[in-house]
Amino acid sequence: MPRLRNFFYHLILAALLLCAFGAHAQNRELLGEYRIGIVSRDQGNAIYQATYLGAQDAARDLSEQYSIDVELLDFTPNVEHGGSQSASLAGLFIENADGFIISPAEPEVIRSSIEFALEQEQEVVFFENQIAEIQPLAAYIADEAAAGRLAAEALLTALPSKGRVAILVSNHPNLGMQDRLLGARAALGYRRIEAVVSCAPDYQSAIETIRATQEADHNDLIKGWLFLGDWPLLGMPALPWNPGDLPCVAIQSSPAAFMYIDQGYVSALIVHPYYEWGKLSMTALVNKLHKQQAPAERIQHNAPRVVDWRNLESYRESWKTWLK
Numbered sequence: 484m485p486r487l488r489n490f491f492y493h494l495i496l497a498a499l500l501l502c503a504f505g506a507h508a509q510n511r512e513l514l515g516e517y518r519i520g521i522v523s524r525d526q527g528n529a530i531y532q533a534t535y536l537g538a539q540d541a542a543r544d545l546s547e548q549y550s551i552d553v554e555l556l557d558f559t560p561n562v563e564h565g566g567s568q569s570a571s572l573a574g575l576f577i578e579n580a581d582g583f584i585i586s587p588a589e590p591e592v593i594r595s596s597i598e599f600a601l602e603q604e605q606e607v608v609f610f611e612n613q614i615a616e617i618q619p620l621a622a623y624i625a626d627e628a629a630a631g632r633l634a635a636e637a638l639l640t641a642l643p644s645k646g647r648v649a650i651l652v653s654n655h656p657n658l659g660m661q662d663r664l665l666g667a668r669a670a671l672g673y674r675r676i677e678a679v680v681s682c683a684p685d686y687q688s689a690i691e692t693i694r695a696t697q698e699a700d701h702n703d704l705i706k707g708w709l710f711l712g713d714w715p716l717l718g719m720p721a722l723p724w725n726p727g728d729l730p731c732v733a734i735q736s737s738p739a740a741f742m743y744i745d746q747g748y749v750s751a752l753i754v755h756p757y758y759e760w761g762k763l764s765m766t767a768l769v770n771k772l773h774k775q776q777a778p779a780e781r782i783q784h785n786a787p788r789v790v791d792w793r794n795l796e797s798y799r800e801s802w803k804t805w806l807k
Contacts, residue, residue, distance in 0.1 A: 515551035517772050519765065520575040520583035522568055523559040524611075529737045530757050531559060531586070533805040534610065537761025538584060545769045553769055556580060572596040575605075581772055582606030582620070584764040590614040606768055610760040612659055613782075621767040621778045623760045623785055627659040630753045630787040631666025631711065634732045637751040637789055638707050639671070641730030646706030647677035649696055651689065653712055654681040663711045663734060677704050682714070689714040690721045697723045707731065716740045722748055734787075738802045744795060751791040754798070758805065760785070 521538050523531035535557060542553040558575050560566030568588055573596070575583050582605050587593060590612070597617055600607060609622040638648060650667060653660050668676065677700075682692035693715060697705065707729055713736035715722065722731075726747030733740060734753045743749040763783075770776040790798045 515549070515773065516554070517551065517582075517769065518554045518556060518578065518580045519768050520556040520558045520571075520578070520580045521761070521764075522571045522575070522583055522585040524568070524586050524588040525562040526559050526566070527561065527563050529806065530735070530755075533757035533802075534584075534586075534761040534764075535559070536805050537758040537763075538765040539761070541762040541765035542769070545766065545773075549769070549773055551769075551773055553765075555765075556583075558583070568593050569596055572600065576600065576603070580605060582608070582768045584608045584610060584761070584768070586611040587614050606771055608764040608767055610764055611755070620771055620781070621764065622782045623763050624783065625659060625755050626784045626786050627662035628666035628669075630734050630755070631663035631668075632670045633666075633787060633789055634663075634709055634711070634734050634751075634753045635667040635670035637753070637791065638709050638730055638732045639675070641750050642675075642707050645675075647675055647704050648707040648709055649678045649680060649693075649700075649705045650676065650709045651693065651711060651715070652679060652681050653684045655684075656681075660711060667709060667711065684712055684714050686714055686717040690718075694723045705729070710734065713737060713740060716743050716749070720746060720748055738806065741795075741799055741802075751789055753787050754790055755787050756785050758801070 519542070521535055523534055525531070539555055542555050545551070546553045556575065556578060558571040560568055560571050568585070569592060572593060583600070585607065587609065594614055594617070597607060597614060601617070607619040609619050611625050613619065613622040613624060642648065648671065650664065652664055656664070664679070678696060680692055680696050682688040693708070708731045710716070710731065710733035713733050716733055716736055716739050720743060731749045732751045732753065733749055735755055736752050740749060740752055744752070767778045
């Protein structure tokens, strides 16, 4: 009997908390006060600083435009110290957020948490990728096939006639990485690919794999490299060739890549619109929460762009702003 009483006690308490959260949220809506969380993949990855700043700038601009108060809560986990997106989502529920922006790192791990948030009428916006069979308010998706194609095309312009390339991929490629490889293959054609090699997605493993591949290339057939992840660029230059000897293009790189371009190791980067994703996501959430206006286009696939000598300095200046 005591166990039964405890069960009903906790059930009633949970119901009261949900009611309190709901009433508090409605009160904030009447006052024009909104709390929106952002859950990127990892605090240790600088590229998500750009997304945060985009969301922050949009929150400020919309607050002024609508005379409301939008609070941005940064719940991006510190993966190196044991943080996770699951824990972040639980924290946002405790903080009674009205909605959140998230780049799902492991979609199936957080699926139930996202579904629970939607059941509690929190608004959800995905960026970078999405979770299948979940209907968010909006999703701003990286066109990874286009990224692979652009990278291959940029590399082809620097390759000698009939030169062949090596492609570096993750040893556990997610769907995005697979799409990058498909895009690269389509642009290069099988005759221009000498090897596709995989590594763990970290700097040391990438450098070791590249070195081993170069040493095994006894006939000197590899005339260029395509990095489908930026892991070889996350430390001091240790590539097994001199600057300018081999053309090289990398996808989705952090600011560490500027050193590689400046020294001549990398000729071009393919980058995604991280800052714009933050602005678009925040705008969609605030318009829905305050104006009851949903985006006209719920799912958007956003094209990457090439950064090379023609626009490098403007891109560098953007990073100086994002990292302040």
